[in-house]
Structure formats: C-alpha cells, structure tokens
Amino acid sequence: MKDVDGRTIYLKDYAPPAYLVERVDLTFVLAPEATRVKSRIRFTPNPGTASRDFFLHGEELKLVSASVDGQAVTPAVTDEGLTCEVPDAPFTWEAEVEIAPARNTALEGLYMSNGMYCTQCEAEGFRKITYYPDRPDVMAVFTVRIESELPVMLSNGNPGASGAGFAEWHDPWPKPAYLFALVAGELVNHPGSFTTRSGKDVELNVWVRPGDEGKCAFAMESLKKSMKWDEEVYGREYDLDIFNIVAVDDFNMGAMENKGLNIFNSAAVLASPETSTDANFERIEAIIAHEYFHNWTGNRITCRDWFQLCLKEGLTVFRDAQFTADMRSEPVKRITDVIDLRGRQFREDNGPLAHPVRPESFVEINNFYTATVYEKGAEVIGMLKRLVGDEAYAKALELYFERHDGDAATIEDWLKVFEDTTGRDLSQFKRWYSQAGTPRVSVDEAWKDGTYTLTFRQSTPPTPGQPVKDPRVIPIAVGLLGPNGDEVQETTLLELTEAEQSFTFEGLAAKPVPSILRGFSAPVILDRETDNAERAFLLAHDTDPFCKWEAGRALARDVLLRMLNEGAAPDKAFLGALSSTLADESLDPAFVALVLALPSEDDLAQAQVDAGLVPDPQAIHAVRERMRDAMAEALEDQLRAAYAAHQVPGPYRPDADAAASRALANTALMLLSRRDGGALAQTQYDTADNMTQQLAALSALLTAGAGEEALKAFEAQWKDDRLVMDKWFSLQVAHAEPGDTAATVERLTRHPAFTMKNPNRFRAVFGAFAMNQAGFHHDSGDGYRLMADWLIELDALNPQTTARMCSAFQTWRRYDADRQALIREALERIMAKKDLSRDTAEMIGRILDA
Numbered sequence: 041m042k043d044v045d046g047r048t049i050y051l052k053d054y055a056p057p058a059y060l061v062e063r064v065d066l067t068f069v070l071a072p073e074a075t076r077v078k079s080r081i082r083f084t085p086n087p088g089t090a091s092r093d094f095f096l097h098g099e100e101l102k103l104v105s106a107s108v109d110g111q112a113v114t115p116a117v118t119d120e121g122l123t124c125e126v127p128d129a130p131f132t133w134e135a136e137v138e139i140a141p142a143r144n145t146a147l148e149g150l151y152m153s154n155g156m157y158c159t160q161c162e163a164e165g166f167r168k169i170t171y172y173p174d175r176p177d178v179m180a181v182f183t184v185r186i187e188s189e190l191p192v193m194l195s196n197g198n199p200g201a202s203g204a205g206f207a208e209w210h211d212p213w214p215k216p217a218y219l220f221a222l223v224a225g226e227l228v229n230h231p232g233s234f235t236t237r238s239g240k241d242v243e244l245n246v247w248v249r250p251g252d253e254g255k256c257a258f259a260m261e262s263l264k265k266s267m268k269w270d271e272e273v274y275g276r277e278y279d280l281d282i283f284n285i286v287a288v289d290d291f292n293m294g295a296m297e298n299k300g301l302n303i304f305n306s307a308a309v310l311a312s313p314e315t316s317t318d319a320n321f322e323r324i325e326a327i328i329a330h331e332y333f334h335n336w337t338g339n340r341i342t343c344r345d346w347f348q349l350c351l352k353e354g355l356t357v358f359r360d361a362q363f364t365a366d367m368r369s370e371p372v373k374r375i376t377d378v379i380d381l382r383g384r385q386f387r388e389d390n391g392p393l394a395h396p397v398r399p400e401s402f403v404e405i406n407n408f409y410t411a412t413v414y415e416k417g418a419e420v421i422g423m424l425k426r427l428v429g430d431e432a433y434a435k436a437l438e439l440y441f442e443r444h445d446g447d448a449a450t451i452e453d454w455l456k457v458f459e460d461t462t463g464r465d466l467s468q469f470k471r472w473y474s475q476a477g478t479p480r481v482s483v484d485e486a487w488k489d490g491t492y493t494l495t496f497r498q499s500t501p502p503t504p505g506q507p508v509k510d511p512r513v514i515p516i517a518v519g520l521l522g523p524n525g526d527e528v529q530e531t532t533l534l535e536l537t538e539a540e541q542s543f544t545f546e547g548l549a550a551k552p553v554p555s556i557l558r559g560f561s562a563p564v565i566l567d568r569e570t571d572n573a574e575r576a577f578l579l580a581h582d583t584d585p586f587c588k589w590e591a592g593r594a595l596a597r598d599v600l601l602r603m604l605n606e607g608a609a610p611d612k613a614f615l616g617a618l619s620s621t622l623a624d625e626s627l628d629p630a631f632v633a634l635v636l637a638l639p640s641e642d643d644l645a646q647a648q649v650d651a652g653l654v655p656d657p658q659a660i661h662a663v664r665e666r667m668r669d670a671m672a673e674a675l676e677d678q679l680r681a682a683y684a685a686h687q688v689p690g691p692y693r694p695d696a697d698a699a700a701s702r703a704l705a706n707t708a709l710m711l712l713s714r715r716d717g718g719a720l721a722q723t724q725y726d727t728a729d730n731m732t733q734q735l736a737a738l739s740a741l742l743t744a745g746a747g748e749e750a751l752k753a754f755e756a757q758w759k760d761d762r763l764v765m766d767k768w769f770s771l772q773v774a775h776a777e778p779g780d781t782a783a784t785v786e787r788l789t790r791h792p793a794f795t796m797k798n799p800n801r802f803r804a805v806f807g808a809f810a811m812n813q814a815g816f817h818h819d820s821g822d823g824y825r826l827m828a829d830w831l832i833e834l835d836a837l838n839p840q841t842t843a844r845m846c847s848a849f850q851t852w853r854r855y856d857a858d859r860q861a862l863i864r865e866a867l868e869r870i871m872a873k874k875d876l877s878r879d880t881a882e883m884i885g886r887i888l889d890a
C-alpha cells in the first residue's frame with residue numbers, strides 16, 4: 041500500500057500517556073488568515089506508567105513560541121508533532137501558534153464556513169489547533185477565551201466573563217480534546233429552556249445564520265424531547281447550565297457532540313414544512329437525539345482510544361433508535377433500520393472494507409466511522425439486551441454509568457458490567473466485536489409425531505485478515521404459526537452457540553410454519569429454502585411486523601431474480617399478495633409502503649452473487665422497471681383508491697401518522713405516474729404546500745419522463761436555498777437513465793451552483809451517482825472515469841470526504857472482467873496521484889488489495 045503502511049496503528053500497542061493534563065487555558069485571537077492560539081497547559085507525570093517521553097501532537101501549525109515553567113524552549117518539531125525536554129514533575133507548558141482557518145478546506149480543526157469560524161476535532165483534529173496530547177485518554181478541564189469583533193462567540197461548558205471583543209467559557213467536566221469546540225460569527229439564536237428532573241434550569245439555544253431563524257423550532261422541540269427521554273428511560277440528566285447547538289453549512293458529517301456545544305451540518309438541524317421532507321424531519325429528530333445522548337455515552341464516559349469507537353457510537357445509535365421507536369412507529373423504525381443495515385453494513389462486511397466492530401488496526405481513524413462501527417455496533421448491543429433481558433440490561437447500564445463516569449473506557453469495561461450484573465460469561469459473545477463478516481445461518485426443519493425441530497448451521501465467510509471464524513452467540517427469536525394462520529407458539533428466544541444446533545417444539549397438532557429471526561434479532565443472513573406460497577402465507581398472517589415484511593421482501597427478491605435469470609414474467613401470485621396487502625386496512629400505511637417498495641438494485645446484485653452469478657447492473661435496472669410497470673398495471677385501481685384515501689387534510693404536520701399516510705400516497709403516485717403520463721403528479725406538484733409533496737411529485741414526473749418544466753420551476757423557486765437545491769441536484773442523478781447518468785452528472789458539475797467545497801453539494805451529486813447502480817456501473821466505464829476524476833480533484837481539498845466516497849468502488853469484485861478492469865484502472869489512477877492523502881490512500885489500498 042502506498043507509503044501508508046509504515047503508519048499502521050495497532051490496538052495491541054496501546055500504551056497509557058506519559059503525562060496527564062490537569063487543566064488547559066486557551067486564548068484565540070481570531071483572524072481568517074492568521075489566528076493566534078495561545079495555550080497554557082498544566083501537565084503531571086502519569087503515575088500509572090514509567091514512560092517519560094513527552095510528545096505533543098501538532099499538524100499544520102506555525103509555532104511562534106514555547107516555554108516550560110516560564111523558560112523559553114526550542115522543541116524538536118516534525119510534521120506530526122513535537123518533543124521537548126521536560127521535568128519528571130508537574131510543570132506548565134505554554135505555547136503560541138498561528139493557523140489559517142480561511143484556508144482550511146479539509147473542514148477539520150478550526151475552519152471557516154460562510155464567514156463564521158467553527159471547529160471539528162473528532163477524531164484527531166485538535167492537533168491542527170494547537171500542540172497537545174490529542175488522544176481521548178487524556179482528559180482535562182478547559183477554560184477558553186475568544187477575542188474577535190464578531191457578535192457571537194461560543195465554546196464548551198458554561199459562559200464566563202464577556203465584553204466588547206471577547207468572551208470566556210469554562211467547562212468544569214474533564215474532557216478529551218476531540219470534544220473541544222469553538223464557534224464565532226454573526227449568528228442568531230432560537231432560544232428555549234428545559235428544567236431537569238432535579239429542578240435545574242438549562243438554557244437552550246439553536247444558533248443559525250440570519251435568515252434561518254424560522255427553521256429552528258423543530259430542532260428545539262426534538263432537543264427537549266431527547267432530554268426528557270434520557271431522564272425517563274436511562275435516568276440521565278444534563279450537567280451544565282447551557283446547551284448550544286450551532287448549524288454550519290460546510291460539514292463533513294451529520295453532527296458532532298462537543299461538550300455543551302453541538303455542531304451540526306445545517307442539513308441535520310434546519311427544518312420547515314416548505315423546505316424539508318418527512319424523511320428530513322425524522323432524521324433531524326434522530327440526530328439531535330443522537331448528539332444529545334452522547335453527553336453521557338461518549339462524553340461523561342468516553343473512549344480510551346479510537347479502537348473503542350463503537351463503545352460510544354454503537355451504544356448511542358442503539359439509544360437513538362430506541363428513542364425514535366418510542367416517538368414514532370417501532371416496527372417501521374426496525375424495518376427501515378434493517379433495510380439500511382443490509383444496504384450499507386452487509387455490503388461493507390461482504391467486501392474488501394470489512395472490519396470488526398472493534399477494528400484491530402488502522403492507518404487513518406477517519407476511515408472507520410463506518411456502518412460497521414455505528415450500525416452493527418448498535419445491533420450488537422440489541423443482541424446483548426435480548427440475551428440478558430430488559431431488566432438486566434437496565435441494571436447493567438446503571439452500573440456502567442456509576443462505575444465508569446469520568447473514565448476513558450474500553451469494550452472490556454462495557455462487557456464486564458454485563459457479566460457482573462448477570463453472572464453470564466460473555467467471552468463467546470465478544471466475538472461480535474472481534475470478528476468481521478456477516479454470519480450466514482441456514483435452517484432445516486423436521487416434523488414427526490407432534491414434534492417440530494429446527495436445525496441451524498452458522499458460518500461466516502473469510503474477511504480481510506480473518507480467514508477462519510469461530511461460531512458466535514446468535515439470538516434467534518422464533519414464533520410458530522398453525523396452518524390456519526393462528527400463532528401456536530409465541531415469540532421465544534433460541535440461543536445458537538454451536539456451529540450446528542437443533543431446537544425442538546413439542547405437542548403441536550399440525551406441522552407449523554416457522555417465523556424465524558423475529559424483529560431481526562441478530563444481524564445475520566438467514567438462508568432458508570422455502571417456497572413462495574409459504575412466504576405469501578407469512579406476509580398475510582405473521583404477527584411479527586418485521587417477519588411479515590421480510591416474507592414479502594423475500595418473495596419480491598425471488599420473483600425479480602427469476603425474471604432476471606430465467607426471463608420469467610412478473611409473477612401473478614406476487615402481484616396478488618401485494619393486492620391483498622393494499623386491501624388490508626388494519627395495516628399501518630407506512631408498512632404497506634414498505635411492502636410495495638422493491639429490493640434495491642444493489643440488493644439484487646448481491647443476491648445474484650450469492651447464487652454464484654455475475655450481476656449485470658443494467659439488466660437489474662431493467663427488470664425492476666418492468667416489475668414496477670407490472671405493479672402499476674395490475675394494481676392501478678387500488679393505487680388510485682389508496683392515493684385518494686391517504687391525502688392528509690389541513691396544514692402540514694411532521695408526525696409519524698401524517699408521514700405514514702404521505703408515504704403510502706406518494707408510493708402510489710410514483711407507480712401511477714407509469715400509467716397516466718404524470719397527470720396526477722403534475723396536479724400534486726402544482727398544489728403542494730410542503731416539500732414532501734412537492735419533491736415526491738417532481739420525482740413521479742421524472743419517472744413519467746414529464747419533469748422538465750417542473751425541474752425548471754423548482755430551480756427558480758429554490759435557487760437561494762442550499763439544502764433544497766441539494767435535493768434538486770440529487771434527484772436528477774437518481775432519475776437519470778443508465779446510459780445517460782455520467783453525462784447528467786457532468787452537466788450538473790458545470791451548473792453555477794455546483795461546488796466541491798461544500799460536502800453536502802458534492803455528496804448530492806456524487807453520492808447519488810454512486811447510488812445509481814446502473815448508471816455508475818454502466819458498461820461504457822464513463823461512470824468510473826468521471827468518479828475518479830472528481831475524487832482526485834476533491835482529495836486535494838477535503839481528504840475525509842474523498843475517502844468516504846471511495847466506498848462507491850467497494851463491490852468491484854462482484855462484476856465481470858471488463859468492468860473490473862475499468863475499475864482497476866480508475867483506482868490505480870487515483871492511487872498514482874501525487875500527494876494523495878493518507879485517508880484516500882488507505883481506502884484505495886484496501887479496496888485494491890482484495
């Protein structure tokens with residue numbers, strides 16, 4: 041791998057820091073091209089280690105002066121930091137450095153976005169602000185002074201003195217440097233307040249650029265709900281006098297949990313009915329909750345080192361999913377999470393980028409903020425909770441907060457609290473943290489004299505660096521249905537711990553139909569030989585919403601694969617099952633919409649690979665189109681009725697019920713646009729008073745090939761709203777025909793509103809490009825070339841976002857030799873770029889190595 045090898049960092053090499061930090065005083069004198077950062081840091085030798093090597097991280101800093109206990113020193117400085125002679129006793133380090141936030145396009149460290157100063161320090165960005173032991177096991181109390189003429193100046197903790205040209209902040213809670221934050225700019229606030237259950241008043245603010253103040257109310261409400269929920273469900277109270285959220289337009293990720301000063305991508309906070317879709321509202325609520333929940337799971341208890349990232353992220357994703365399930369529909373949240381998990385995490389686990397939930401090595405930690413660490417990390421916690429039960433889970437969490445408050449903890453610490461509360465040995469369970477790859481579980485059934493036996497076999501395919509796997513503990517929730525559709529065995533949890541294991545059910549009157557992996561009780565691939573009659577039966581009768589949906593999904597996949605591989609016609613029985621689902625008025629409309637959605641193109645490609653076939657992305661695309669035409673034709677009357685029945689009267693509300701109705705109506709609209717040339721969609725477009733309806737109508741018009749006028753009108757209406765224009769860019773790429781996708785992307789990059797400097801805009805175009813499988817993988821190779829050209833350009837500006845986008849190529853080994861050769865050429869061209877970032881070099885290296 042290109043000059044990144046020598047830099048690999050291993051979990052097994054962890055060593056505690058030589059010096060600890062008691063307190064830090066920082067002064068920022070802000071200027072776009074030359075900000076001065078003065079630091080005064082009180083160090084003490086770490087009694088827990090013999091090492092006295094003093095090293096401070098620092099990158100891209102101009103060192104102006106340094107002293108130890110008031111005596112000027114001349115440290116030895118490299119690209120990565122400095123070393124210096126220091127006493128083997130407590131001492132005070134002082135330094136002054138100069139940085140240029142206006143030239144920081146990587147959006148890591150201190151940077152500028154639309155005239156405002158802001159920071160992003162996770163994971164290792166603080167070292168671009170000043171010299172410091174930038175590692176999460178060094179926790180300190182920070183005091184910050186900001187000097188500038190800007191009206192609003194914020195940092196972590198509680199406000200201190202402020203006056204003309206300065207503001208001071210003090211954070212009483214010791215924290216690692218990655219949670220440091222600073223914001224300064226011409227901002228306006230949407231205020232609020234919350235009284236904690238012990239009676240403490242907390243001032244809340246959502247800070248935005250002038251003009252956006254009307255889009256803050258939903259975020260504020262979400263924050264209050266999150267604060268209340270964490271008190272009620274986890275017993276966690278907020279611990280400062282103030283909680284600030286700031287919206288920033290240029291941001292690499294969704295949001296960041298800096299202590300008391302969360303910084304958000306504006307896409308993850310600004311909301312209004314006119315500009316945000318139902319999906320946006322739900323995502324904003326979830327991200328506000330996620331960042332808020334980090335205050336306990338991440339900040340009060342942080343990670344010892346970056347290998348433990350899943351300790352905070354897996355748990356916090358799990359908590360935000362519980363929150364969303366409580367605020368909205370639990371089954372719909374579970375099903376959509378599983379779709380997302382399969383689409384992103386299984387895909388990752390199945391290719392060259394597979395890594396354990398707790399990785400054992402990395403070159404660049406930014407490359408490990410992955411679906412595996414986050415979403416599989418959350419699934420692992422869900423399994424743990426299922427295995428020990430809700431009560432023991434609550435007790436274990438209570439102990440976790442009590443025992444580790446103020447600690448930089450590890451996965452071992454986490455598992456130990458469960459072992460101590462339950463007496464269970466979790467050593468086998470721990471394999472979920474150390475082994476990569478998605479386990480495959482096959483199941484056979486036997487029926488004899490009233491006894492029903494299920495035999496499971498588990499195996500996990502090899503992943504990079506892990507050729508052989510040991511059996512894991514897999515909780516499998518099972519229920520049984522009788523021939524008439526009644527449940528004869530309610531949900532029970534089987535614990536699969538062996539490579540092969542059988543479970544029996546006695547005393548049954550007739551051979552049952554099994555409902556296996558209820559609630560998606562483990563992140564595994566279930567291989568079950570069964571027929572479509574049984575799937576249709578489960579879709580009609582299963583009491584478990586996940587398995588009910590899953591039966592429909594398996595049916596759809598099977599039918600589509602037969603069309604693809606055997607040239608079959610759209611299956612009548614499948615269309616009949618969809619018709620029955622549409623007719624069932626007892627079902628949540630959001631659930632019905634999920635049943636009507638077909639498996640993704642990527643999902644079908646993977647299913648073909650699993651069957652030993654080489655997928656053809658264009659053929660897959662064509663088959664899905666054909667099936668949708670068939671659905672529209674067969675279900676036309678019912679779809680029209682559903683569309684009419686699910687119009688939501690009155691002003692727009694973002695709640696789950698209203699959103700569910702719109703989801704079904706708009707699913708119907710999309711299909712109906714295949715029948716009426718877009719007439720109904722045009723009516724909806726012309727009368728829409730909210731973005732959900734407007735965007736769905738535009739999308740349906742594009743499906744009908746009748747969207748040109750509406751696209752122009754949309755652009756004219758929304759040209760000044762960045763977030764809405766991101767949707768306009770994305771939608772065109774998503775709807776482009778396979779042979780025209782690369783040209784569409786190229787055309788959009790020439791649009792005056794396209795910019796590489798804004799990650800949201802870049803992702804709106806190139807993220808959508810990577811998602812358009814048939815377009816990106818078009819056999820011309822144009823997609824690969826274009827993506828490579830732009831990743832090479834972007835790498836010079838923003839390595840982190842470039843590296844993330846490289847995952848577009850991660851499935852390359854599944855395709856034919858011609859496509860593989862074209863992709864290899866693209867990857868090697870990126871790799872050959874002079875001064876390629878460490879981030880991108882690691883990603884391309886891992887993908888090519890496969």
Ligand code: PHE
Nearest residue numbers: 162163293295296297331409
């Ligand atoms: N820690 C953030 C979260 O999970 C994600 C993040 C990582 C943001 C790195 C920025 C940089 O909420």
Ligand code: ZN
Nearest residue numbers: 330334353356
């Ligand atoms: Zn997080």
